[in-house]
Amino acid sequence: MGNVRTEQIKRLAKELIRRFPDKFSNNFENNKRMVDKLIIGGTAKVRNQIAGYITHAFAGTQMASSNETSEEE
Numbered sequence: 001m002g003n004v005r006t007e008q009i010k011r012l013a014k015e016l017i018r019r020f021p022d023k024f025s026n027n028f029e030n031n032k033r034m035v036d037k038l039i040i041g042g043t044a045k046v047r048n049q050i051a052g053y054i055t056h057a058f059a060g061t062q063m064a065s066s067n068e069t070s071e072e073e
Contacts, residue, residue: 005053009046012039013053026058 016038017024023034032051039047 003052005049009049009053013050013057016050017054017057024054024058026055028052028055031055031058 016035020034020038023038024031028051031054032047035042035047035051035054039050042050
């Protein structure tokens with residue numbers, strides 16, 4: 001079973017990725033700290049959900065880019 005995230009979590013995460021793409025990676029702990037700095041007044045649960053969604057999104061893009069480079073070789 002996968003995680004269920006609300007539309008608000010997804011919207012906030014996508015907005016943060018769009019505005020600050022260089023501040024995030026596929027490392028959850030670093031993403032959590034950055035979300036904490038960028039989102040003011042969020043709870044720990046919301047922060048962790050946003051950081052987890054960002055981590056998941058970046059892990060998917062890195063896998064896709066690594067597959068493309070291995071196919072080109």
